[in-house]
Amino acid sequence: ETGVTQTPRHLVMGMTNKKSLKCEQHLGHNAMYWYKQSAKKPLELMFVYNFKEQTENNSVPSRFSPECPNSSHLFLHLHTLQPEDSALYLCASSQEKGSGANVLTFGAGSRLTVL
């Protein structure tokens, strides 16, 4: 295990469902991220949390709602998604030091299929 655990690994949902993705990091990091990965496209940054505070929302539609109750847990709540939202959703964490390299540790991802 990489130290970042994502559940579920696979999720199939209809467009009217509500579901959540969960991420937990066991590394003592202070920053957590959600990225979206679609086929043949670069990873797209969605949200950044630092010390539980959201520091970046990369123009993500409101049907995606993040929640960070503490610095070890991150959720992505999903509601009325579209088929084009089908992708691999990756959670990552890092120890942001203000300066110096920011190396990310990723989870294995949650493969989402929207029917």
Added chain:
Amino acid sequence: SQKIEQNSEALNIQEGKTATLTCNYTNYSPAYLQWYRQDPGRGPVFLLLIRENEKEKRKERLKVTFDTTLKQSLFHITASQPADSATYLCALDMDTGRRALTFGSGTRLQVQP
């Protein structure tokens, strides 16, 4: 905004040869350029990074170069093995303001036995 180009075509090489992957970027040079490996159905795993004032960095069979004039990084795997087959992503770390990394789309490497 920054754009990153990695060769979208898969790279096929013979076992034992050196694989060379390219990462080109536009606009500002990052403070660090990072390389990750991603296997199918898994998240990316950090391999190594190079600072903007470094020309070359090595780690075992891996070598990274960084040319801020060309705005390019090259990633080399020497004595390649079938187990090196994966997608390799480069990422820009600006070390200022926005700290989240900006990733390229990756190059898939296939090493034939």
